[in-house]
Amino acid sequence: MDLRHQERLAGLRELIVGARRSTPEPEVSRDENEPEQPEAAVEGTDWAETLHLVHRAASRLVSTDERVRDLEAELRELSDSAAEEIQRLRAEVVELQRQLDAAENGRRHAEDWLRRLHTAVLEQFGAQLEPAGETATQVSVAS
Numbered sequence: 001m002d003l004r005h006q007e008r009l010a011g012l013r014e015l016i017v018g019a020r021r022s023t024p025e026p027e028v029s030r031d032e033n034e035p036e037q038p039e040a041a042v043e044g045t046d047w048a049e050t051l052h053l054v055h056r057a058a059s060r061l062v063s064t065d066e067r068v069r070d071l072e073a074e075l076r077e078l079s080d081s082a083a084e085e086i087q088r089l090r091a092e093v094v095e096l097q098r099q100l101d102a103a104e105n106g107r108r109h110a111e112d113w114l115r116r117l118h119t120a121v122l123e124q125f126g127a128q129l130e131p132a133g134e135t136a137t138q139v140s141v142a143s
Contacts, residue, residue, distance in 0.1 A: 008061060 011057070
């Protein structure tokens, strides 16, 4: 018997003991001429109430078990959907990282071409601008 069932049985025992304590003893009026009833007959009403409490507790246990199963199923569904969402987001992060790397490579390539163009302009037109009194302006591009 596992721990959960033992805890439920202990709870039922506590309910039964509590019911016995809270149930007042029935007052029995006896005639002196009437024969004495056995103890079991007098306690029969207590057992009926106890049995009723046990049935109520058992039905509560059944409904609680059903609720637990429903909640566990809902938890599994949420866990599965969360795991799928995590996988989707990880794949999206990988794709965005790939796009970032491609953009970074494109930026480096563009900067290289801008440097080449700048150097070519200075080489071609820099000599022509100096005799006119103008100095070539250098553009620095961060690497």
